[in-house]
Amino acid sequence: MKALFSPSLMCMDFLEIKKQTQILNSRCDCFHVDIMDGHYVKNITLSPCIVEALKRVAQKPLECHLMVTDPENYVQPLKAAGADMIAFHVETVSAQAFRIINSIKDAGLKVGAVFNPSTPLSAAQYYLHLLDKITIMTVDPGYAGQPFIEEMLGKIEQARLLKEKHGYKYIIEVDGSCNERTFTKLHNAGAECYVVGTSGLFSLDNDLEKAWDKMMAVYSSCVREG
Secondary structure: OOOEEEEEHHHOOHHHHHHHHHHHHOOOOOEEEEEEEOOOOOOEOOOHHHHHHHHOOOOOOEEEEEEOOOHHHHHHHHHHHOOOEEEEEHHHHOOOHHHHHHHHHHOOOEEEEEEOOOOOHHHHOOOHHHOOEEEEEOOOOOOOOOOOOOOHHHHHHHHHHHHHHHOOOOEEEEEOOOOOOOHHHHHHHOOOEEEEOHHHHHOOOOOHHHHHHHHHHHHHHHHHHO
16 A cells, blocks of 8 residues: 555644644644643644634645553543544553444544553454554653654564454554654554654655655655665
């Protein structure tokens, strides 16, 4: 399948977020919206209020990555705000995974699961078939700009093999340090969607249109060489 790219909104210039969203509308496949509660991770970022504002500008799906302790509390607010997908961390739903998945689907949204570097795919083995996307973290969650964890390449390959073996429909997304140094390895392992942030996109040029073109040229070169 064609590689998909999901810019991380928390890496945008917040003073230019409307302009940058408009630029990315014609280029990206979806927007990655990190929502952090200060409990599951120490950082605090975006919220349903921001999603509601973004929905007035964004022309591509808003996929909300919940780094929160109680994801069930966010389903209806994000539905009302205009989210298109909700992705929860596997550890946060262990006692009510199917109930939360059903509530997300009943809200008319797509559902994703996020795997921390130390979380195996087997932690979600009984509901992998229900997921529209799985996100494999290649850094520990909560902060941008962390070093790539090489061991996650095996997990990406495992997700690809499971998908092929069982006919799962999920998209394999990678979140964390997707850039020139890792694109080849990620592609070869089976990544299908890349969350791009500071190192992969926004730092490449002050002009976001030029930065996007540079990123795509880098990716094409990495994949061709790989």
